[in-house]
Amino acid sequence: MRESRRTMARRSSDSPTLSRPRSARSGPDFSRELLLAPDGRLRIAGIDEAGRGPLAGPVVAAAVILRPDRIPDGLDDSKKLTAADRERLFEDLLTDAEIGIGCASAAEIDRFNIRQATFLAMRRALAALPRAADHALIDGRDVPPGLACSASAVIGGDALSLSIAAASVIAKVTRDRIMTALCRDDPCYGFGRHMGYPTEAHRAALALHGIGPHHRRSFGPVKALAQALNGEG
Numbered sequence: 001m002r003e004s005r006r007t008m009a010r011r012s013s014d015s016p017t018l019s020r021p022r023s024a025r026s027g028p029d030f031s032r033e034l035l036l037a038p039d040g041r042l043r044i045a046g047i048d049e050a051g052r053g054p055l056a057g058p059v060v061a062a063a064v065i066l067r068p069d070r071i072p073d074g075l076d077d078s079k080k081l082t083a084a085d086r087e088r089l090f091e092d093l094l095t096d097a098e099i100g101i102g103c104a105s106a107a108e109i110d111r112f113n114i115r116q117a118t119f120l121a122m123r124r125a126l127a128a129l130p131r132a133a134d135h136a137l138i139d140g141r142d143v144p145p146g147l148a149c150s151a152s153a154v155i156g157g158d159a160l161s162l163s164i165a166a167a168s169v170i171a172k173v174t175r176d177r178i179m180t181a182l183c184r185d186d187p188c189y190g191f192g193r194h195m196g197y198p199t200e201a202h203r204a205a206l207a208l209h210g211i212g213p214h215h216r217r218s219f220g221p222v223k224a225l226a227q228a229l230n231g232e233g
Contacts, residue, residue: 027076028161028164028165029160030162032161033066033137033162034068043133044163045064045065045100045167046065046139046163047061047122047139047151048138048157048165049061049121050168051171051195056106056179056189056191056214057179057195058105058106058178059118060121060178061167061171062170063167064167064170071096072089074089075165077159077165079168080159083176089166093170097166098131101125101170104121104124108120115142122147123146123148132149134149136151137151137164138151138157139157139158140153140154188209
């Protein structure tokens with residue numbers, strides 16, 4: 001019988017060694033977090049973002065510190081989960097983990113560029129944790145400058161580290177809820193359906209209704225429309 005992630009994590013945390021935990025199936029595990037323990041780094045925050053690619057809305061980052069004995073069953077990279085599973089895990093993590101959330105607005109994305117705005121959101125997420133982390137595992141190739149603790153980048157981290165996978169779930173669900181709320185306030189663009197991504201329906205709505213206050217004016221299709229409306233190019 002396959003063991004649950006919660007059971008495996010509990011056994012790993014009780015073990016005197018820090019070898020890679022054996023998993024009943026492929027997917028993220030807790031090995032990277034455990035390997036930092038001999039250096040006294042016990043409070044490991046996984047950090048991930050959602051919303052780098054859309055034409056509208058904020059980029060959202062989350063920092064999550066898991067309890068090794070309270071890891072929710074089924075935790076995985078948010079892209080591999082159904083919306084219902086993400087919502088369930090979101091609620092479980094609110095109860096069983098420490099969470100910090102940070103956002104950078106569309107205006108900040110236009111001001112700083114999406115890469116720097118993402119770093120800003122990650123710094124805000126780490127700072128929003130209820131207690132400071134000893135180390136952060138960052139999804140991607142880059143460690144944002146100015147973090148309040150040591151950190152390391154993990155390429156494809158949301159599929160490798162349970163802490164980063166947890167952050168991916170929190171960031172994704174939080175951003176989807178923000179975009180759904182924006183859609184209620186300004187329904188003509190359909191943000192609740194496409195979450196601001198450049199779908200055909202979103203491009204058509206943008207062409208019909210013009211640029212809204214939540215659009216990223218530095219992003220190609222929005223910038224091109226702005227230039228056309230201003231008679232440029």
